[in-house]
Amino acid sequence: MIFDEIELLLNNAGAKAGYNEKFSVTFSNLPKVCDFQCNDCFAIAKKLGKNPYELAEEVTNAVEENEDFLFEAVRPAFINIKLTDKKLAKIGQEFLKDERGGVPKHSQPQKVIMDYGGANVAKALHIGHLRSPIIGESLKRLYRFLGDEVIADVHLGDWGLQMGLTELQLYLDGRLDYYFKGGKEEKITLEMLNNAYPKASARKNVDEDFKREADDWTLKIQSKQEPYFTIYKKIREVSVKEIKKHYSELGAEFDLWYGESDAQDYIDKAIKIIEDKHLSRVSDGALVVDVAVEGENIPLPKTSEDEVQRYKNPMPPAILKKYNGGVLYATTDIATILMRNEMFKEVDRIEYVVDLRQKNHFTQVFRVCKMAGISPDEQQLVYIGFGTMNGKDGKPFKTRSGDTIKLEDIIDMLVEKASEKLKSNGVEYDRNLALTIGVGAMKFGDLINNVDKDYIFDLDKFLTFEGKTGPYLQYTAVRINSILNKTGLASAEDFTINNEEEREIIKSILKLNSSYEICYNNKSLSPLCLATYNLASAFSTFYSNINVVNEKNESKKKSYIALLMLVKNKLEQALNILAINVPQKM
Numbered sequence: 001m002i003f004d005e006i007e008l009l010l011n012n013a014g015a016k017a018g019y020n021e022k023f024s025v026t027f028s029n030l031p032k033v034c035d036f037q038c039n040d041c042f043a044i045a046k047k048l049g050k051n052p053y054e055l056a057e058e059v060t061n062a063v064e065e066n067e068d069f070l071f072e073a074v075r076p077a078f079i080n081i082k083l084t085d086k087k088l089a090k091i092g093q094e095f096l097k098d099e100r101g102g103v104p105k106h107s108q109p110q111k112v113i114m115d116y117g118g119a120n121v122a123k124a125l126h127i128g129h130l131r132s133p134i135i136g137e138s139l140k141r142l143y144r145f146l147g148d149e150v151i152a153d154v155h156l157g158d159w160g161l162q163m164g165l166t167e168l169q170l171y172l173d174g175r176l177d178y179y180f181k182g183g184k185e186e187k188i189t190l191e192m193l194n195n196a197y198p199k200a201s202a203r204k205n206v207d208e209d210f211k212r213e214a215d216d217w218t219l220k221i222q223s224k225q226e227p228y229f230t231i232y233k234k235i236r237e238v239s240v241k242e243i244k245k246h247y248s249e250l251g252a253e254f255d256l257w258y259g260e261s262d263a264q265d266y267i268d269k270a271i272k273i274i275e276d277k278h279l280s281r282v283s284d285g286a287l288v289v290d291v292a293v294e295g296e297n298i299p300l301p302k303t304s305e306d307e308v309q310r311y312k313n314p315m316p317p318a319i320l321k322k323y324n325g326g327v328l329y330a331t332t333d334i335a336t337i338l339m340r341n342e343m344f345k346e347v348d349r350i351e352y353v354v355d356l357r358q359k360n361h362f363t364q365v366f367r368v369c370k371m372a373g374i375s376p377d378e379q380q381l382v383y384i385g386f387g388t389m390n391g392k393d394g395k396p397f398k399t400r401s402g403d404t405i406k407l408e409d410i411i412d413m414l415v416e417k418a419s420e421k422l423k424s425n426g427v428e429y430d431r432n433l434a435l436t437i438g439v440g441a442m443k444f445g446d447l448i449n450n451v452d453k454d455y456i457f458d459l460d461k462f463l464t465f466e467g468k469t470g471p472y473l474q475y476t477a478v479r480i481n482s483i484l485n486k487t488g489l490a491s492a493e494d495f496t497i498n499n500e501e502e503r504e505i506i507k508s509i510l511k512l513n514s515s516y517e518i519c520y521n522n523k524s525l526s527p528l529c530l531a532t533y534n535l536a537s538a539f540s541t542f543y544s545n546i547n548v549v550n551e552k553n554e555s556k557k558k559s560y561i562a563l564l565m566l567v568k569n570k571l572e573q574a575l576n577i578l579a580i581n582v583p584q585k586m
């Protein structure tokens, strides 16, 4: 890596000048002045009681003769480093030959399970579920690219109250007569589910008896009683088919299509481990585990006798079993961690990409698993909580009538808006193309933000073909492909440095390459989005200033083509991590 090369030269120079201290470099804060800089002379000089500028000069003067870098000591006490054209050309050639484009793999890869997606069976997917497959899929691709072994699990919500509610509602609507009274079987359809769940969910909030009955149905499903369990499996099948379609349109790919229900066989075992360690207690008939740590659940003074006790920093106990023995969301998540650790040995990390509103839930689950030893000490349990997609009014994105938006509607909207855009550019209607561009726009518009921040879901902005948008990057890649189709290819050796525009491109590729590691450490794709945009924009400058196709000088032309090939590779590599497809044309 380039940083290592420069640091080696600097440290050798330091040693030659009589210093054992380590000198490190960063990208330059003033890219117009130099490419890299070393800021360490201040601290080292202070420690040694020396003049910082003199130290910078001494070290710079001791740097061994080389054709790749220019070192210069500048006041107050920086060492500025520039790459020579020779070096820039070597980098271009090397990255073009390397199938990884100069991005190294980790020497100690980890085994990771990623839990993202999280769609709920029998409920329509809605906008609150959208960020999970976007962010999760890209993080997964990033981790794999850097060498980790990653298993992606969709972890469907398929074992909770919504199952009992849906079944009960279907029963009341007379849709399940075949199972209870015999006669002709009526096929369960998606429309029935889309209709049943919202109806039942609204009713449970106002009708206590109905809610109890739904609890009862849920328990019958969870204990695999017939015909409840068979009906459940049918509902699951219809619903999962639809969920698969949506995830595939979004480009999210899972290795495991497990759900909460798959952890059922581990629930008793997990509860036994917890009980054996005396971590649980019974509270109002429910089985709970206290998970608060010091500093949490501090009782606040009551203002009157009959006021309920309130707490500062409250962390409620995790509930494992309800009054009726039914299990809850925390129970299935704890059992799932047990299952994952039994199925896949030596998992280094389990990561969850889930809405920030579930922060407490994951704190509870992780604490229980650590206390009970269900997750070994050395295993990292990571919660990546994402913020909300807001409408232009700054409030959670809703339909005009104020309902939450279904994922299906979002996809239709993406296709419609992207089609309009394409039409205005003279491209005829093509649903797949519009979907590729619409989804690309939405993903980039999402991933460029910090994961934990809310952001404004502004499709018109995301869909512009200029600026920091998905379509701009797709368009840049499409354009390069079409130029290369005209010019044919060149080889890596053809690449030389002739002008400032090319220098800028290689430098932005260096930054792009180092952004992968930053993304890995920050668990955010934002640095990669920005660096990819910067490369595309450096390319646009190059392409508007230089006439590649009509270049008369054959060797210059070959060099330009080689550069184009490199930019194409780097763009496609980055877009692939962002799970944004490059269309054939646009």
Ligand code: ARG
Residues within 6 Å of the ligand: 115, 117, 118, 119, 120, 155, 156, 157, 333, 352, 354
């Ligand atoms: N089904 C959940 C929901 O809709 C999300 C699942 C997230 N993953 C997990 N292991 N809890 O809220």
